[in-house]
Each structure stands twice: as structure tokens, then as C-alpha cells.
Amino acid sequence: MQTIAAKTILTKFSKPSDWFGLDYNMNLYRGCCHGCIYCDSRSDCYGIENFDTIRVKEDCIAMLARELKSKRQKGVVGIGAMSDPYNPFELEHEYTRKALGWIDHFRFGISIVTKSAMIARDAELFAAINQHSPVITKLTITAEDELSKLIEPNVSPSSARFEALATLAKAGIFTGVMLMPMLPFITDTYENIEQIVTRAAESGARFIYPSYGVTLRGNQRQHFYKELDAHFPRLKAQYIQRYGEAYACGTPIYKELRRLFEAKCREHGLLYDMEKIIAAYKYERELW
Numbered sequence: 001m002q003t004i005a006a007k008t009i010l011t012k013f014s015k016p017s018d019w020f021g022l023d024y025n026m027n028l029y030r031g032c033c034h035g036c037i038y039c040d041s042r043s044d045c046y047g048i049e050n051f052d053t054i055r056v057k058e059d060c061i062a063m064l065a066r067e068l069k070s071k072r073q074k075g076v077v078g079i080g081a082m083s084d085p086y087n088p089f090e091l092e093h094e095y096t097r098k099a100l101g102w103i104d105h106f107r108f109g110i111s112i113v114t115k116s117a118m119i120a121r122d123a124e125l126f127a128a129i130n131q132h133s134p135v136i137t138k139l140t141i142t143a144e145d146e147l148s149k150l151i152e153p154n155v156s157p158s159s160a161r162f163e164a165l166a167t168l169a170k171a172g173i174f175t176g177v178m179l180m181p182m183l184p185f186i187t188d189t190y191e192n193i194e195q196i197v198t199r200a201a202e203s204g205a206r207f208i209y210p211s212y213g214v215t216l217r218g219n220q221r222q223h224f225y226k227e228l229d230a231h232f233p234r235l236k237a238q239y240i241q242r243y244g245e246a247y248a249c250g251t252p253i254y255k256e257l258r259r260l261f262e263a264k265c266r267e268h269g270l271l272y273d274m275e276k277i278i279a280a281y282k283y284e285r286e287l288w
């Protein structure tokens with residue numbers, strides 16, 4: 001795996017982010033080989049050349065240890081925003097695992113998102129961090145196995161992700177599902193949403209956070225359309241007709257899906273509101 005130079009690893013937010021209450025953010029890896037057809041991180045605006053090639057930031061673990069040690073304010077560190085922290089190289093190199101070790105050592109919290117069942121490998125580390133700081137683990141799941149294989153070709157099957165979720169939940173970790181994106185005319189069906197909510201609940205999830213559509217722009221939109229042509233003939237024309245060049249491409253049945261989703265979540269006792277999710281994992285830890 002190639003390395004790239006980096007000056008820093010941790011970025012601090014001036015106040016806890018509205019997005020899962022993060023205090024810090026970091027990416028150890030650059031690029032991602034999971035091949036999700038809708039991936040926003042490949043957009044030109046982020047400037048990640050050869051997005052499908054994974055590189056690791058040079059000296060990232062030692063740099064992280066130094067930066068964590070120097071921070072006067074503890075907080076929750078977010079991982080996984082621009083690159084999946086459990087890519088295939090992680091199995092051998094364990095950069096994410098080593099980073100979790102330092103996060104535990106310096107008594108920070110962690111918020112992590114992935115599409116890989118490999119996250120279950122680190123359940124004990126999350127449990128150790130959970131002894132002193134907030135922990136939230138998130139598995140992105142957007143469709144059942146067969147459909148997922150078309151739109152997220154290089155990630156663990158959704159069924160394996162539900163199993164990983166169950167492992168983390170059994171380890172006492174506050175864990176849940178990121179149901180995003182919802183691809184119009186592809187995954188935005190009542191059956192799909194109902195099935196994900198039910199399986200999440202059965203697996204021990206505490207929350208599901210949805211997005212009722214997908215964002216498309218520039219080169220990322222072109223990539224998405226190329227993949228639509230390969231796997232879903234005729235859908236590109238439908239997207240162009242409905243959304244043109246719009247960035248936010250919401251599902252046409254937003255209201256109905258949202259009603260169903262929220263009713264199902266309430267039925268299963270799953271949180272789905274961001275403020276409530278943040279409060280539950282970060283500020284009310286002693287209550288659950």
C-alpha cells in the first residue's frame with residue numbers, strides 16, 4: 001500500500017458537531033476501494049486523485065498518539081467520513097485498530113462508520129473505550145445482499161454487516177444502522193425499508209439514521225450514471241428527467257417512506273432522531 005504525506009491527523013470542531021456530536025475528526029486512509037456506485041467522497045471537490053486506490057497517511061499512528069496526548073480537551077473522535085476505516089488492507093496493517101488503541105489509552109471517545117463486517121474484530125477495543133468514554137458504532141446498510149452486491153460491490157454482504165452489528169451490540173456497544181443513501185427507483189421501496197428496520201432491531205441496533213435520497217454532482221454523478229447503465233438500464237434517463245443537475249435527489253415517495261420508517265422504528269424501540277441519538281450515546285451513557 002502506498003503512503004502519502006500528512007501534516008496532521010486530528011481536526012477539532014469548534015463546538016460538538018451536529019453530526020453525531022463529534023468533537024474531532026480523522027481519516028487515516030485516503031481513497032476507498034469499496035466501489036459504492038453512489039459514493040460522494042469521489043467528488044472532484046474533495047481533490048482525492050485515483051479515489052479507488054487506498055493510501056495511508058505516513059506515520060499516522062505515531063502522529064495520532066502525539067496529537068491525542070497534546071489535546072487538553074477530551075472528546076469523541078469521528079472516523080470514516082471520507083474513506084472506510086475497514087478496507088481490505090486493514091486486515092493486515094491494522095492502522096484503525098492501532099488508532100483505537102491510542103484513543104483508548106488517552107481516554108477519548110469514538111464514533112465510527114463502516115460497511116465492513118471486519119469492525120466486529122475490534123469489539124473488545126470498543127468495549128474498553130466504552131468503559132471511560134462515549135462510543136457509537138455505525139454499519140451502513142442500504143439494501144439486502146443481492147441488491148447491495150450491485151450498488152456496493154466490494155463490501156461485506158448486508159447479512160454479514162447485521163451479524164457484525166449483533167456482535168457489537170452483545171459487547172454492550174451503542175450501535176446502529178446508517179440507512180443512506182436511499183437510491184430513488186432502486187432501494188426506496190417499502191419492502192426494503194421495512195426489512196432493514198426489522199433486521200436492525202433483531203440484531204440489537206439502538207438506532208437507524210436515514211437519508212431519503214442521494215446526492216449527485218459533477219464527476220460523481222457521471223460515475224453513478226455509468227454504473228446505472230451497466231446494472232439498471234433505462235434508469236439514467238429517469239434520473240435525468242426528474243433531477244436534471246440537482247445536487248439533492250430525494251425519493252419521490254419521501255412522505256410515505258418516512259411515515260413507514262418512523263412507525264416501524266417506534267414499533268421496535270429504535271431511535272432515528274439525530275439529537276436523541278447523540279444524547280443517548282454521548283450524554284446519557286449511564287442510563288442504558
Ligand code: SF4
Pocket residue numbers: 032033034035036038039040041082083084115
Ligand atoms: S465505503 Fe464509503 S467511502 Fe468507500 S466507496 Fe463506499 S461510500 Fe465511498
